[in-house]
Amino acid sequence: MVARTYARQAASATRSRIFTPSERGELSTIIIHPRNPTPPKSSTQPQTPLGKSLKADQKITVSDALTEFDKMLQLQPRPPMSSFNTLLGTVAKAKRYQDLILMINRMAEVNLLPDYIGMNILLNCYCELKRVGLGFSVMGGILKRGYNPNIVTFTALIKGLCMEDKIGDALGLLKKIIRMGFHPNVKTWGTLVNGLCRTGNAEVALRLHEEMKNGNVGLDLRFNPSLIYYSSLIDGLCKEGLVEKGKELFLEMEGRGISADVVAYGALIHGLCRMGEWEQAKELFIQMIDRGIRPNVVTFNILMDSLCKEGKTDEASGMLELMIRRGEKPDSITFNTLIDGYCLEGRIDDAKELFVSMAAKGHERDVASYNVLINGYCKCRKVEDVRELYSQMKDHDLTPDSATYSILLDGFCKNDCLVEAIELFETLEKSGYKLNSLNCNCLLDGLCKAGKLNLASELFERFPEMGLAPTNFTYSIMINGFCKDRQLEKANNMFVEMENKGCALT
DNA sequence: ATAGGGTTAG
Numbered sequence: 001m002v003a004r005t006y007a008r009q010a011a012s013a014t015r016s017r018i019f020t021p022s023e024r025g026e027l028s029t030i031i032i033h034p035r036n037p038t039p040p041k042s043s044t045q046p047q048t049p050l051g052k053s054l055k056a057d058q059k060i061t062v063s064d065a066l067t068e069f070d071k072m073l074q075l076q077p078r079p080p081m082s083s084f085n086t087l088l089g090t091v092a093k094a095k096r097y098q099d100l101i102l103m104i105n106r107m108a109e110v111n112l113l114p115d116y117i118g119m120n121i122l123l124n125c126y127c128e129l130k131r132v133g134l135g136f137s138v139m140g141g142i143l144k145r146g147y148n149p150n151i152v153t154f155t156a157l158i159k160g161l162c163m164e165d166k167i168g169d170a171l172g173l174l175k176k177i178i179r180m181g182f183h184p185n186v187k188t189w190g191t192l193v194n195g196l197c198r199t200g201n202a203e204v205a206l207r208l209h210e211e212m213k214n215g216n217v218g219l220d221l222r223f224n225p226s227l228i229y230y231s232s233l234i235d236g237l238c239k240e241g242l243v244e245k246g247k248e249l250f251l252e253m254e255g256r257g258i259s260a261d262v263v264a265y266g267a268l269i270h271g272l273c274r275m276g277e278w279e280q281a282k283e284l285f286i287q288m289i290d291r292g293i294r295p296n297v298v299t300f301n302i303l304m305d306s307l308c309k310e311g312k313t314d315e316a317s318g319m320l321e322l323m324i325r326r327g328e329k330p331d332s333i334t335f336n337t338l339i340d341g342y343c344l345e346g347r348i349d350d351a352k353e354l355f356v357s358m359a360a361k362g363h364e365r366d367v368a369s370y371n372v373l374i375n376g377y378c379k380c381r382k383v384e385d386v387r388e389l390y391s392q393m394k395d396h397d398l399t400p401d402s403a404t405y406s407i408l409l410d411g412f413c414k415n416d417c418l419v420e421a422i423e424l425f426e427t428l429e430k431s432g433y434k435l436n437s438l439n440c441n442c443l444l445d446g447l448c449k450a451g452k453l454n455l456a457s458e459l460f461e462r463f464p465e466m467g468l469a470p471t472n473f474t475y476s477i478m479i480n481g482f483c484k485d486r487q488l489e490k491a492n493n494m495f496v497e498m499e500n501k502g503c504a505l506t
Numbered sequence: 507a508t509a510g511g512g513t514t515a516g
Contacts, residue, residue: 082507117509124509156509186511187511188510191511192511194511228511231511231513261512263512265513268513270514299513299514301514303514304514334514336516338515368516369515401516
């Protein structure tokens, strides 16, 4: 009896196996007993009240989930894995990936291994954290435990590869899984297209799109693009200045009977604004309202930012009033955008006033609010106000970020406070803060402009030990510095090094 | 029924 049960399980596992042995070998070297991913059902396992109610009530907070998780870990016998998965899913949806990893680790401490779903959640988590290598390890684990990865697994890995700019690998993985008989679905295509677009490969995405549309590559089996797919592509094309293509795609989409929503409109409006096609942008804005699509806070932020960049800050301010009249609640991005607009126009007092009134109106000021205003004060050479704001933001328990430091380093350098810039740099280094290339570039530029080429060279040489790679920008700062200092040979050496590193593309 | 895709500021 028992033997027959096992035999049946083994047979069904074999049938459900998607890979040929050699294909499995490609993905993982060790495969043990194949097993169905369906978890065993048991009525004797305890259900905690929250674990059960989660599915009905989606609004459970992450902290509730974490508390519940702690309780469930203590219970004997253990609640079913599906309850754990529910909590893992809640934390993952909130993008609290560090917490998620902690949860998985704590489960491991009590010998509780995640099942098929849990492993997929973990895999996705690593991909989101730009640790696609770990994502692949988890897939190895999935295979080892006899589960079969599915299209969701692969979609997550494709996203992870894209996020690390490994576009070739992402396309390679896609081709491989198609060869293996998996069917990419609309989300897979959306992920890939978005990944391509976000890494400046919108033209590749467009080519892929044309091929699929024409059915040229045999990829058209399940190709029914969605609104999200099109929005990604339109946005990507617009960001690379291919607004005409973006408009075409917008029409193509609607021609397929897919109506644009607030996001699709936002992407195209933003693209038009960036190209200075203000009239067309306005037309679209009116069109969407006529069609009953409510502009949201993002739409308004896009319009306001474009107005600010055009030097039309007062119109942007009018836009803020319009959105409030329409019952659309501005967020911190709205205010930061407008504050930045005032700064760009040199209206630092208006910027400050808005910054102050923000708090008064109950809108929380974030790190970016301070960054924008500090930058404004730097640009109008009011270093004393810069210092004050910097200490004020720390008093308000806001942690300066890398943008803050770039603004400060650049600001001190450009306001004849080079020593202060160097001091800040050293303080940060000593505190263990990991400076990035942009931070270093700011100080490098300051050192070069002050004629301190020796110090600049010293800092440049330290890039590797700081775990940084010089960027194009780094090289041009150094080349410029050496040229101005009439050290043409050194400038030339720098140029050669840059070319050798393949950085000479700009 | 527990996992995957899109728009905005420094």
